[in-house]
Amino acid sequence: MKITAAHGSGGKSTSELIENIFAKHFSNPLLDSMEDSTVLPSMDGKIAITTDSFVVTPLFFKGGDIGKLSICGTVNDLLMRGAIPRYVTCGFIIETGTESETLDQIARSMAESAKQAGVLIIAGDTKVINGNGGVYINTTGVGTVPNERDISIYNCKAGDAVLLSGTLGDHHAAILSERMGIKNDIQSDCTVLNEAVDILLKNNIRIKAMRDVTRGGLATILNEIAVASNVSIEIEEGQIPVSSPVKSLCGILGLDPLYMGNEGKFVAVIDVQDKEKAIELLQSTEPGKNAAIIGKIKTGDKLLLKTSIGGTRIVHVLQGEGLPRIC
Amino acid sequence: MLTFDKIKEFLYNYDGEPVTLMEVCGTHTSVIAKSGIKSLLSDKIKLVSGPGCPVCVTVSSYIDKLCELSLQENTVVVTFGDMMRVKGSERSLNDMMAAGGKVKLIYSPLELLKLAKENKNTTFIFAAVGFETTTPIYAMLIRQAIEKNIHNIKLLSSLKTMPEAIDWICRQNHQLTGFIAPGHVCAITGSDMLVPFAEKYHTPLVVAGFSSEQVLSAVYMLTKLKKTGKVINLYRSAVEESPNMEAKTLVDEFFESGPACWRGLGTIEQSGLYLKGKYSEFDAGSRGLTEDVGYNNACRCSDVITGKISPHECALFGKACTPQNPQGACMVSEEGSCHSYFTS
Known part of the structure; x- marks a missing residue:
């Protein structure tokens, strides 16, 4: 069945759409009451809130889909502040012409990822607009942060170590390959990072800051940390993990993994004394199996890259759109 | 034995006669920047960039024409x-998009075939820029369009050929000690293409x-070879002495040479490639785009791409002109x- 304007009318077709797809997959006691708003029980600790919109095309790609992405992106943003993810809300903007099976598949992915992340989907909305089968999702996440915990990009000090949880560029490369019809085995790294973050926190790794390495890539995110904490960051090219298929694709298209988006990788700035332990812990988890220490915090105000042939250069934030070269 | 560490040590401590080397290929410019090569060289070795970035050598009248076409009915650039x-002289394609112009960004020329097939009532004007390396892809595109009976694709060609530009630079700039020759271009043309320049101007060229x-390694060899008319090929895995005949045949079928205007260099005879008369239905009016009015009069892109000045010697560099707000194509x-x- 294709979605039509009637599904956005607020009448019978809308209720059926919600009942048969979203309510079915997202069901939980808080959501099932279907009231105008959900009243949450009181929570201990500080409250973390984040929101994000997802407009990826194609809707389905190797390693994930827009539904999985919409949960992972928001849950990971909560985790990056040391929050325990609790609840997610979602808003759908659905173009006419979308197949209901497509929505069902997206909702199922969202439910699976939410379960994996330990969050409940507690509120939602659907709107239908004229179009050609596109789907856009906004999710808002709520989490709690223990009162004594303070993880923030403003906290880094000279001497701290910089850790990267895995290979760069997989999501970006998978999406580009899909769009360009290039056949390869690159999969999006789209995943929730609970396991990787939890293991660090439970073992008392002194984490100063965390950021997930999404749009803008590692270079942009580290520049933001350097500015926020008023420090320099020196990273070593040779230590930054990039898988060989991604490296090859970058070579062909003239892309730089430092500026490519990921959906299941994060950077953590940690106390230097904890670095060996942190790597060992992270490598024991699935999302952190390729984790590496990639650099250190120094005094100054720049992001510096020590290149594999021993040169040094300044790395800036992403300028423009990060597009492939043309010759 | 000469090891890579010894090469690095030599270049870092070099104290001989000052050396100025030009890398002609934009990809080399990018590698030099990305690998921090300048931080590994003595102050006496200067690297300058040549006209090897296809976007940078495009003249304003070409961009103006694209902008104009983007506003035409049933037309997408x-x-x-x-x-x-x-x-261009006033606006970029980005500006046109914001002003209602129809511009579409693609990653590969062959994506265009699909677009054209699915939207038969729209004419797609492809901004065809590049050098010898890219031209075979455009030839392939036109060949496939003909095979698939697709007639709503046109090229606005600013395709250029490198030997004529190298010759122009050698005539104009006598300060250059040698060239890091373009590996991608030579993979198509063959390295023998460089021999006449090496001999005529007593300048070494090293293909990297x-x-x-x-x-x-190319910088090292050029420093050693200065003032000799030698051509050395370090890129043997991809470059042979003779041309890649398959690519040459393909290009020769569709394109012919003609005068082309280069930003900063002016018009150079036989340095442009245009669709031959029998394929003119696929041309969007590429010939005669010779006017070049800089967007900002103080911009010195033309001196930068001919190796006359380094970017930081331009008054706009890093101030009015940044990657976020570029005043000239080189930025x-x-x-x-x-x-x-x-x-x-």
Whole structure:
């Protein structure tokens, strides 16, 4: 069945759409009451809130889909502040012409990822607009942060170590390959990072800051940390993990993994004394199996890259759109 | 034995006669910036960029024409990313998009075939820029369009050939000690193409690949070979002495040479490639785009791409002109020398 304007009318077709797809997959006691708003029980600790919109095309790609992405992106943003993810809300903007099976598949992915992340989907909305089968999702996440915990990009000090949880560029490369019809085995790294973050926190790794390495890539995110904490960051090219298929694709298209988006990788700035332990812990988890220490915090105000042939250069934030070269 | 460490040591401590080397290929410019090669060289070795970034040598009348076409009814201008932000005499394709112009960004010329097939009532004008390396892809595109009976694709060609530009530079700039020759271009043309220039101007040319080790080795060899008319090929895995005949035959079928205007260099005879008369239905009016009015009069892109000045010697560099707000083409493309200077 294709979605039509009637599904956005607020009448019978809308209720059926919600009942048969979203309510079915997202069901939980808080959501099932279907009231105008959900009243949450009181929570201990500080409250973390984040929101994000997802407009990826194609809707389905190797390693994930827009539904999985919409949960992972928001849950990971909560985790990056040391929050325990609790609840997610979602808003759908659905173009006419979308197949209901497509929505069902997206909702199922969202439910699976939410379960994996330990969050409940507690509120939602659907709107239908004229179009050609596109789907856009906004999710808002709520989490709690223990009162004594303070993880923030403003906290880094000279001497701290910089850790990267895995290979760069997989999501970006998978999406580009899909769009360009290039056949390869690159999969999006789209995943929730609970396991990787939890293991660090439970073992008392002194984490100063965390950021997930999404749009803008590692270079942009580290520049933001350097500015926020008023420090320099020196990273070593040779230590930054990039898988060989991604490296090859970058070579062909003239892309730089430092500026490519990921959906299941994060950077953590940690106390230097904890670095060996942190790597060992992270490598024991699935999302952190390729984790590496990639650099250190120094005094100054720049992001510096020590290149594999021993040169040094300044790395800036992403300028423009990060597009492939043309010759 | 000469090891890579010894090469690095030699270049870092070099104290002989000052050396100025030009890398002609934009990808080399990008490798030099990305691998921090300048931080490994003595002050007596200067690297300058040549006219090897296709976007950077495009003249304003070409961009103006694309802008104009983007406003035509049932017409879409199709381009690679770098072209979007280069200003013509007044506006860029990015500006046109904001003003209602129809511009579509693609990653590969062959994507265009699909677009054209699915939208038969729209004419797609492809901003065809590049050098010898890219031209066979455009030839392939037209061949496939004909095979698939697709007639709503046109090229606005600013395709250029490198030997004529190298010759022009050699005539104009006598300060150059040698060239890091373009590996991609030579993979198509063959390295023998360089021999006449080496002999005529007593200038060494070293063909290098695109690893930082190759580029640094080329710098080393050029420093040693100065004032000799030698051609050395370090990129043997991809470059032969003779041309790639398959690519040459394909290009010769569709394109013919004609005069082309280069930003900063002016018009050079036989340095442009245009669709032959029998394929003129696929041409969007590429010939005669020779006017070049800089968007900002103080912009010195033309001196930068001829190796006369370094980017930081331009008054706009890093001040009015940044990658976020480029005043000249060299600041737009990642392969442009100003962009490379700014970001390294």
